Every structure is written in C-alpha cells, then in structure tokens.
Amino acid sequence: MSEAQTLEVEVTAIEQVTPLIKHFKLRPVAGESMPAFSGGSHIVVVMRTPTRVYRNPYSLLSPPHRLESYEIGVRRMDESRGGSHFMHDRVRVGTRLEIAHPVNLFALDKIARKHVLIAGGIGITPFMAHLEDLHEGRVPYELHYSVRGREHAAFLPRILQRTGERVRMYYDSEGQSIDFDGLLSHQPLGTHVYVCGPAGMIDRVAATAREWGWPDSHIHWEQFSAPPVGDAFEVFLARSKMTVHVAPDQSLLESIEAQGVEVPYLCRGGVCGFCQTRVLEVDGELIHNDHFLSDAEKAKRNTIMPCVSRARCKSLVLDL
Amino acid sequence: MLVTGIKSKPVYAPLRADTGGRYHLMLGKGIGNVALMRVLRELQSAAPQALGRTRVLLIPEQTPATTAALPVPPADPPVSDARPENFAALGLEALREFSDVPSLLREFRSLLDGALMGTRLYVAGPESFIGLAMKIALEFDLNKDEIRAEELGTSARRVYCIHCRATTEDVRTNIVRCVDCGSWLLVRDHYSRRLAAYMGVMVDAEAPGELPQIKEVFV
Numbered sequence: 301m302s303e304a305q306t307l308e309v310e311v312t313a314i315e316q317v318t319p320l321i322k323h324f325k326l327r328p329v330a331g332e333s334m335p336a337f338s339g340g341s342h343i344v345v346v347m348r349t350p351t352r353v354y355r356n357p358y359s360l361l362s363p364p365h366r367l368e369s370y371e372i373g374v375r376r377m378d379e380s381r382g383g384s385h386f387m388h389d390r391v392r393v394g395t396r397l398e399i400a401h402p403v404n405l406f407a408l409d410k411i412a413r414k415h416v417l418i419a420g421g422i423g424i425t426p427f428m429a430h431l432e433d434l435h436e437g438r439v440p441y442e443l444h445y446s447v448r449g450r451e452h453a454a455f456l457p458r459i460l461q462r463t464g465e466r467v468r469m470y471y472d473s474e475g476q477s478i479d480f481d482g483l484l485s486h487q488p489l490g491t492h493v494y495v496c497g498p499a500g501m502i503d504r505v506a507a508t509a510r511e512w513g514w515p516d517s518h519i520h521w522e523q524f525s526a527p528p529v530g531d532a533f534e535v536f537l538a539r540s541k542m543t544v545h546v547a548p549d550q551s552l553l554e555s556i557e558a559q560g561v562e563v564p565y566l567c568r569g570g571v572c573g574f575c576q577t578r579v580l581e582v583d584g585e586l587i588h589n590d591h592f593l594s595d596a597e598k599a600k601r602n603t604i605m606p607c608v609s610r611a612r613c614k615s616l617v618l619d620l
Numbered sequence: 621m622l623v624t625g626i627k628s629k630p631v632y633a634p635l636r637a638d639t640g641g642r643y644h645l646m647l648g649k650g651i652g653n654v655a656l657m658r659v660l661r662e663l664q665s666a667a668p669q670a671l672g673r674t675r676v677l678l679i680p681e682q683t684p685a686t687t688a689a690l691p692v693p694p695a696d697p698p699v700s701d702a703r704p705e706n707f708a709a710l711g712l713e714a715l716r717e718f719s720d721v722p723s724l725l726r727e728f729r730s731l732l733d734g735a736l737m738g739t740r741l742y743v744a745g746p747e748s749f750i751g752l753a754m755k756i757a758l759e760f761d762l763n764k765d766e767i768r769a770e771e772l773g774t775s776a777r778r779v780y781c782i783h784c785r786a787t788t789e790d791v792r793t794n795i796v797r798c799v800d801c802g803s804w805l806l807v808r809d810h811y812s813r814r815l816a817a818y819m820g821v822m823v824d825a826e827a828p829g830e831l832p833q834i835k836e837v838f839v
Contacts, residue, residue: 413760489737
C-alpha cells in the first residue's frame with residue numbers, strides 16, 4: 301500500500317462507548333461515499349504528529365451496505381506506543397485523517413454450514429460488520445462475547461438488535477468464562493470458528509479446536525499485534541543504500557517509511573505477510589513477532605516482517 | 621482425443637490414518653476395503669482408542685457367480701485382510717455392510733447429518749464410487765483437509781451428457797452413446813466434482829455418423 305492510495309476522511313462523531321473504547325465515525329472529505337468493503341475488513345489509519353507518523357489497523361464495524369461513513373472502535377491501550385492515545389486524546393469531531401483502503405483478512409467462509417464467532421473485548425469490532433451480513437443470511441451462527449465487566453460490553457445494544465438470542469455474554473467480573481471444550485466439541489460438520497481477541501484467547505480457541513479434531517482450514521482468527529518495543533538497532537537498506545536507525549518504540553517498518561522508502565503493507569499487524577522482506581545479512585538475532593512465518597521459515601533467518609519484527613544485532617542488511 | 625492434462629481430473633493418493641481427527645468415517649467398495657483395513661491397522665497401532673470412534677460402511681467384493689450361469693469353481697480365497705469378520709474384530713463404533721452403492725450412500729448421508737466437527741472421511745474404491753461420496757461430502761462443507769480417498773478398482777466413468785444432462789454410468793470406452801438422448805459422446809478428462817461425472821461432448825456434431833474408433837480405455 302503506498303501513500304498515494306490513502307483517502308482523506310473527516311471525523312463526524314465520537315462516542316465513548318466503554319471506559320476504554322471510543323467509537324469514531326468517518327466520512328469522506330471528497331465525494332459522497334466510502335469505498336465498498338466486506339465484513340471483516342480493516343482500514344489503516346494514518347496519524348501524523350509533529351514527531352512521527354503512526355499507522356494503525358482498525359476493523360470496520362459499520363454495516364457493509366452503508367457506505368456514507370465508516371465506523372471504527374479504538375481501545376485505549378495501556379502501553380500504547382502512541383497510536384491509540386492519539387486517537388483518544390487528540391482526535392476531535394472535525395479532525396481530518398488519512399486512511400488506507402479497506403482490506404479483508406478475516407472474511408467469513410462462504411460455504412460454511414454454521415459460524416461460531418468468539419470475541420474478547422475490542423475483538424468484537426470485525427464481528428459487528430459480520431453480524432450485518434449474517435442477520436440477512438440463512439446460515440446459523442452463534443456469537444460468544446467475553447468482556448471484563450458489564451461496563452466494558454461495547455456495542456451491546458446494537459448486537460442484541462441484530463442477533464437477539466444468538467449472542468451469549470460472558471463477564472469476567474462475574475466469574476463467567478467461555479467453556480471452549482463445551483463449545484467446540486459438539487459442532488456439526490461444516491462449522492467454522494472465528495476468534496478475535498487477546499492472544500491467550502486465540503491460542504486457546506485454536507488449541508481446543510485442534511484437540512477436537514478441527515482442521516486448521518475451519519479455524520479463523522485475527523489479532524493485530526501492536527509492534528512490540530525493543531532495543532534500538534540499525535539496519536542497512538541494500539538497494540536504497542542508506543542506514544536507518546530504529547528507535548526502541550518504533551517499528552522497523554515505521555523507521556524505514558520515515559526515511560522515505562516505501563514497503564508494501566496491508567495489515568501492519570504481523571498477519572498478512574504482505575511486507576515480507578528479504579534479509580541479506582544479519583549479525584545477531586532476528587526477533588520475529590509475526591503470526592505469518594512458520595517456525596521453519598523463521599529459523600532460516602533470511603526473511604522478516606518489518607511491521608512487527610525487530611532485531612537485536614550488530615548489523616542487519618535488508619533487500620530494500 | 622480425451623484431451624488429457626486437464627487439471628480437474630481428480631488425483632488420489634494412498635490412504636493414511638489422520639490421527640488429528642477425532643471421529644473417523646470410512647467408506648469402502650470392493651478391493652477398496654483392503655485400503656480401509658490398512659488404515660484401520662495403522663489407526664489401531666497409532667491411536668487404538670480411535671477405533672471406538674470409527675464407523676465403517678462397506679460393500680464387500682462381489683463374487684463373479686452373481687452374473688455367470690457357469691458353475692464357478694471356488695477360487696482360491698484372496699490373501700486379504702479385508703474380510704468382514706476382520707473388520708468386526710476391530711471393535712469399531714459401527715460396521716455396516718451394503719449390497720449396492722445407493723443404499724450405502726443413503727446411510728452415509730444420514731451419518732453426515734449427525735456428524736460433528738473433527739470427523740475425517742476416508743473413501744476407498746473405484747473412482748466413480750469416490751466421486752459420488754465426495755459429491756455428498758461437499759454438500760456438508762467437508763474440505764480437502766477432512767477427506768482422503770484412494771482409487772482402487774475399475775476406472776469406469778460416470779459421463780455427463782452436456783447436451784441433455786443425463787448421466788451414463790459405468791463407461792469404459794473413449795466414446796459412448798448417451799443413455800438418454802443417444803448422442804455419441806467423447807468422454808473428456810474434464811471432471812465436475814459437483815456432478816461427480818466427466819463431461820461428455822457430442823463427437824460427430826460436424827459430420828453425423830462419422831465416429832473415431834471406439835476403444836476400451838477405462839478398465
């Protein structure tokens with residue numbers, strides 16, 4: 301994705317929907333409607349501050365058939381590198397932002413006979429758009445939505461309106477938790493499970509499903525990991541012939557972009573594999589934080605996902 | 621003439637037990653039962669408890685005596701492990717024998733109706749048998765990770781007439797007369813999983829009655 305493909309949008313409404321989550325509405329600055337998207341899509345919001353540029357992925361939670369505006373939900377992260385704090389503290393109604401076109405890495409399986417949706421906290425957002433499609437379809441589904449407490453149940457009125465009886469709520473504060481074994485051991489053939497939430501929840505759903513014999517092709521998950529912080533390091537871009545300094549709280553991708561070198565990307569969360577870059581030389585350790593490369597590929601030390609991965613090294617040379 | 625190299629022609633591989641599955645459903649016809657027994661033995665040594673969650677539907681190998689009026693001398697019993705009593709001795713969750721494909725497939729469909737995620741399907745037998753089973757499995761959204769099939773037995777084809785939509789069964793020749801409209805059809809390698817049949821296209825449309833040599837090619 302290059303900067304030329306971004307759209308300018310204006311924030312038309314902001315609502316604090318839970319103590320941690322704000323709900324934003326974005327409308328196009330030029331033209332009447334936003335580009336069409338499918339349920340499960342995300343956009344990347346570009347936030348320009350005087351010191352640096354953040355690009356964070358957010359799922360679109362508005363109904364896919366309504367394109368007069370996009371809606372996103374942003375959770376204020378405790379240890380934000382700055383992106384979510386920027387959205388929470390600096391963005392006002394009327395603020396203009398740039399966004400990248402929607403990309404879908406979390407679509408529903410089209411021929412599934414049943415969908416089981418599992419959301420944890422802010423992980424509800426991609427399902428909001430899915431529910432709009434499911435509401436009109438004939439495929440049975442159930443939604444299991446787990447949050448810390450009642451005050452954290454973002455978008456619940458809207459969900460209830462769409463799903464009625466098919467949502468089941470779990471409140472940590474009341475000692476309720478999802479019984480993954482019970483949920484995944486008795487699903488009919490042709491069921492697909494989708495999970496979006498904290499890493500621990502995703503791991504448990506995937507592990508439990510596999511234990512009960514589900515093939516990976518029926519297990520879907522999405523999590524945009526924020527780029528983890530780490531030690532500063534330097535990287536040499538072989539084709540651009542320049543050295544780039546990567547600060548502790550800056551991702552490799554952001555540092556490279558800040559020098560004006562474009563790297564194709566889609567998710568910026570270590571999921572899609574789009575920004576995969578060849579490592580030509582490394583004297584030290586690559587710290588792979590993505591969910592895309594297999595362990596075997598990681599062990600080869602010849603490729604890296606600059607959106608979330610880093611290095612602890614004396615030198616690193618990339619094919620850029 | 622068959623237009624070979626068409627990618628839709630299914631390719632099957634020898635069956636292997638998938639111990640990642642929780643339930644196992646196996647369909648066998650004729651010599652295909654030998655492959656099922658091989659997989660069951662594999663399962664028995666790798667995950668013995670899985671046999672209690674395994675259901676097997678079989679069509680035993682036909683004896684030639686059913687069609688022949690000639691007195692058939694008792695053939696040497698095949699040195700095969702795939703005899704019904706050997707299946708029965710395995711302690712399977714269910715073992716059913718059938719005498720024809722439609723009744724086996726009816727039972728298969730009703731089992732799929734109640735089957736759970738975690739089920740693996742194994743099919744072994746002639747290609748047309750595999751195709752019909754796959755067609756039903758597809759309706760239940762079973763995908764390639766959940767199905768394995770091994771082709772054993774005749775490669776006679778089901779041929780779909782693209783002109784009248786009738787299906788001619790048990791085709792062994794490169795050119796066949798459509799069972800319904802009577803067109804002479806060239807049997808292509810173009811396979812439809814949805815129809816579980818190869819496409820048959822009128823071979824003498826340009827010059828009626830002029831047929832290439834008819835040869836037995838699917839034995």
